[in-house]
Amino acid sequence: MLDGAFLALADPVRRSIIARLSRGPATVNELAEPFAITKQAVSKHIQVLEQAQLVTRSRDAQRRPVHLNPARLEVLTAWIDQYRLVREGQFRGLDAVLKTRAAPSGTQAKDAS
Known part of the structure; x- marks a missing residue:
């Protein structure tokens, strides 16, 4: 289909x-x-x-x-959206991991000077 x-x-x-x-x-x-x-x-x-x-x-x-x-396009959009939402959740998880591993902002500012 x-x-x-x-x-x-x-x-x-x-x-x-x-x-x-x-x-x-x-x-x-x-x-x-x-x-x-x-x-x-x-x-x-x-x-x-x-x-x-x-x-x-x-x-x-x-x-x-x-x-x-339009009803047929809605079926396609719904199918795509279910995978988009899964991927967005994965990216949010990755962002959270990267934030916990990032150096404190104060340290970065001193190194740049």
């Missing part, structure tokens, strides 16, 4: 599409504008993002806007 989403986000074009969609829905033509690739290539990137459930499409008369799926 997460593998497909992370695999989809491994491509810089798809990450750019996600970044653009974070500002609101857009059509394939609008999403293709900043890239030097064909609209068909952008459509394929969107299909990969759809398969990873990171985006959805709707129908609005003749338009088929692409929408970001």
Whole structure:
């Protein structure tokens, strides 16, 4: 489940599409504008993002806007956050150990003179 989403986000074009969609829905033509690739290539990137459930499409008369799926991004963020919190705890522990081993600040000031 997460593998497909992370695999989809491994491509810089798809990450750019996600970044653009974070500002609101857009059509394939609008999403293709900043890239030097064909609209068909952008459509394929969107299909990969759809398969990873990171985006959805709707129908609005003749338009088929692409929408970001924020719930899916929340799942990825929650997974990343659990590991980030573990690492932050480890760094806080390391900071505490380093502070106990550091020389008193008064000694450092005398040595610098």
